[in-house]
Amino acid sequence: xxxxxxxxxxxxxxPMAAAQAQDYPWKPTxxxxxxxxxxxxxxxxxxxxxxxxxxxxxxxxTVVVVxxxxxxxxxxxxxxxxxxxxxxxxASGAAxxxxxxxxxxxxxxxxxxxxxxxxxxxxxxIGVNADTPYQTLEDLIQAMKANxxxxxxATAGINSSGGAALxxxxxxxxxxxRHVTYDGGNPAVIATAGGETEVTTQLAVEQAEMxxxxxxxxxxxxxxxxxxxxxxxxxxxxxxxxxxxPASDNYFGIFVPAGTPNEVLQTLDMIWDDKIANSKALxxxxxxxxxxxxVVRGEEAKEAAMPAIKDSPGACGSAMRLRSIxxxxxxRHAERVARGALRRPAASPRLSQVDDPV
Numbered sequence: 001x002x003x004x005x006x007x008x009x010x011x012x013x014x015p016m017a018a019a020q021a022q023d024y025p026w027k028p029t030x031x032x033x034x035x036x037x038x039x040x041x042x043x044x045x046x047x048x049x050x051x052x053x054x055x056x057x058x059x060x061x062t063v064v065v066v067x068x069x070x071x072x073x074x075x076x077x078x079x080x081x082x083x084x085x086x087x088x089x090x091a092s093g094a095a096x097x098x099x100x101x102x103x104x105x106x107x108x109x110x111x112x113x114x115x116x117x118x119x120x121x122x123x124x125x126i127g128v129n130a131d132t133p134y135q136t137l138e139d140l141i142q143a144m145k146a147n148x149x150x151x152x153x154a155t156a157g158i159n160s161s162g163g164a165a166l167x168x169x170x171x172x173x174x175x176x177x178r179h180v181t182y183d184g185g186n187p188a189v190i191a192t193a194g195g196e197t198e199v200t201t202q203l204a205v206e207q208a209e210m211x212x213x214x215x216x217x218x219x220x221x222x223x224x225x226x227x228x229x230x231x232x233x234x235x236x237x238x239x240x241x242x243x244x245x246p247a248s249d250n251y252f253g254i255f256v257p258a259g260t261p262n263e264v265l266q267t268l269d270m271i272w273d274d275k276i277a278n279s280k281a282l283x284x285x286x287x288x289x290x291x292x293x294x295v296v297r298g299e300e301a302k303e304a305a306m307p308a309i310k311d312s313p314g315a316c317g318s319a320m321r322l323r324s325i326x327x328x329x330x331x332r333h334a335e336r337v338a339r340g341a342l343r344r345p346a347a348s349p350r351l352s353q354v355d356d357p358v
Contacts, residue, residue: 023270024058024059024266024267024270024271025263025266025267026087026261026263026264026266026267027059027060027061028059028061028087028088029061030061030088031061031062031063031064031088032055032059032061032062032063032064032087032088032089032090033063033064033065033066033088033089033090034048034051034052034063034064034065034066034090034091034092034254035066035068035076035077035079035080035089035090035091035092036048036065036066036067036068036076036092036093037068037069037070037073037074037075037076037077037091037092037093038067038069038073038076038093038156038160038183038184038185039067039069039156039182039183039184039185039186039187040067040184040186041184041185041186041187041206042156042184042185042186042202042203042206043094043122043161043185043202043203043205043206043252044092044093044094044185044252045065045067045184045186046205046206046285046289047092047119047120047205047252047253047285047291048065048092048254049065050281050282050285051119051253051254051276051282052064052065053281054271054275054276054279054281054282055271057275058271058275059267059271067184069183069184070183071106071157072097072104072106072156072157072158072159072160072163073093073097073156073157073159073160074101074106074107074159076091077091077093077097077098077101077107077109077255078107078109080255080257081107081109081113081257083257085257085258085259085260085261086260086261087256087260087261087263087264089257090254090255090256090257091114091254091255091256091257092252092253092254092255093252093255094122094160094161094250094251094252094308095111095116095118095251095252095253095255095301095302095304095305095308095309096161096164096250096251096305096308096309097159097160098110098111098113098114098255098305099111099305099306099308099309100159100309101159104158104159106159111302111305112258113257113258114255114256114257114258115255115256115257115258115260115265115268115297115298116253116254116255116296116297116298116301116302116305117253117254117255117256117268117272117276117297117301118251118252118253118254118294118295118296118297118301118304118305119252119253119254119276119282119293119294119295120251120252120253120282120285120286120291120292120293120294121249121250121251121252121291121292121294122161122203122204122205122250122252122291122292123203123204123221123222123223123227123250123290123291123292124161124162124164124165124201124202124203124204124221124222124223124250125201125202125203125204125207125211125218125219125220125221125222125227125235125290126140126165126169126199126201126218126219126220126221126222126238127189127192127199127200127201127202127207127210127211127216127217127218127219128140128192128198128199128216128217128219129192129193129195129197129198129199129215129216129217130214130215130216130217131195132198132199132217134198134199134217134219135217136219137219137220137236137238137241138241140199140219141173141175141241144173144175144176144177145174145175148175148176149176149177149178150178151177151178151198151199152177152178152180152196152197152198152199153166153177153178153179153180153197153198153199153200153201154180154181154182154188154189154191154192154196154197154199154200154202155179155180155181155182155185155188155200155201155202156181156182156183156184156185156187156188156202157181157182158179158181160185160202161185161202161203161250162185162188162200162201162202162203163179163181163201164250164308164311165201165202165222166179166201168222168245168246168247168311169201169222169238169245172238172242172244172245172246173242177199180196180197185202185203185206186206188200188202188206189202189206189207189210189216190210192210192216193210193213193215193216200216201222203250204218204221204227204229204235204289204290204291205289205290205291208229208288208289208290211229211232212229212231212232218232218235219235220235220236220237220238220240220241221235221236221237221238222238222245222247223237223238223239223247224237224239224247225237227290228290229289229290230287230288230290246311247311248307248308248310248311249294249304249307249308250308251294251296251301251304251305251308253301256268268297269297269298272295272297273297276295277295282295
């Protein structure tokens with residue numbers, strides 16, 4: 001009798017579970033593609049592949065991740081912007097990037113051109129090759145001031161998180177570096193770990209394994225709070241040495257182009273609020289990689305990204321060069337462009353002065 005009751009209860013729950021799995025208003029009939037506009041292995045690639053697995057489970061459909069690097073992420077993003085708005089092609093990356101493409105002249109797009117589904121906050125770390133003599137951030141600053149423009153720093157490009165961190169560090173510390181760009185965060189980190197460059201300012205999630213292996217020495221987190229990376233001593237915040245350093249949160253996730261059918265957006269809203277917000281895989285990833293789970297979407301996501309856009313040295317620096325305006329006005333200009341209040345023609349990524357090397 002007991003087993004019959006258990007069986008009856010299980011059978012009663014099965015239709016309920018099936019109904020819940022099929023309650024989404026959109027049921028994709030073919031694979032979904034998420035374009036990662038950076039090389040394989042970087043921060044965006046890591047997060048998106050994890051999210052793709054969660055989305056496959058929820059949608060019951062294959063989610064394909066395609067790496068399309070180049071021009072500081074703008075080439076891959078542009079391909080999604082120009083694709084058919086049927087709901088089967090999405091972009092990804094740092095929300096900050098979408099807000100700064102226009103003002104840097106890389107791509108004519110604004111925040112309102114996208115629906116944001118963000119998942120984590122990633123912090124940049126100033127890391128040095130373990131064989132360099134730089135034991136502390138003060139050592140590095142002293143060397144960079146003594147020999148301006150000679151210390152090599154690897155990033156994924158001026159518009160990348162690492163590029164933004166380098167720009168902020170250079171301004172905040174009053175130093176000048178020799179900037180070496182790569183087609184993604186992972187290649188930049190590998191270059192530093194291998195001694196091709198001395199320093200990298202890429203994200204903690206990209207440097208984590210090389211830091212644990214002792215090939216990169218972390219000197220400071222580019223932020224206001226220290227970072228506890230699993231298996232490593234706490235990494236100090238840069239503000240302990242540079243109190244006035246501008247720091248903001250860098251959100252990563254998926255971007256769906258405006259014009260996508262409402263049923264697709266409604267489905268993603270439901271998945272984000274339930275499955276992604278409660279994802280153990282996402283939490284485990286953040287714990288092991290030194291990231292912070294921050295699941296937000298819609299207008300809340302846009303507002304969350306805005307401080308990083310305003311603080312972006314690449315965006316504000318471009319605004320200052322283009323319009324000969326003071327820093328405070330440059331911040332305001334960058335925000336207005338990101339929100340779509342201003343528009344300017346975008347430079348061709350192929351001709352851009354900040355194009356990533358092949």
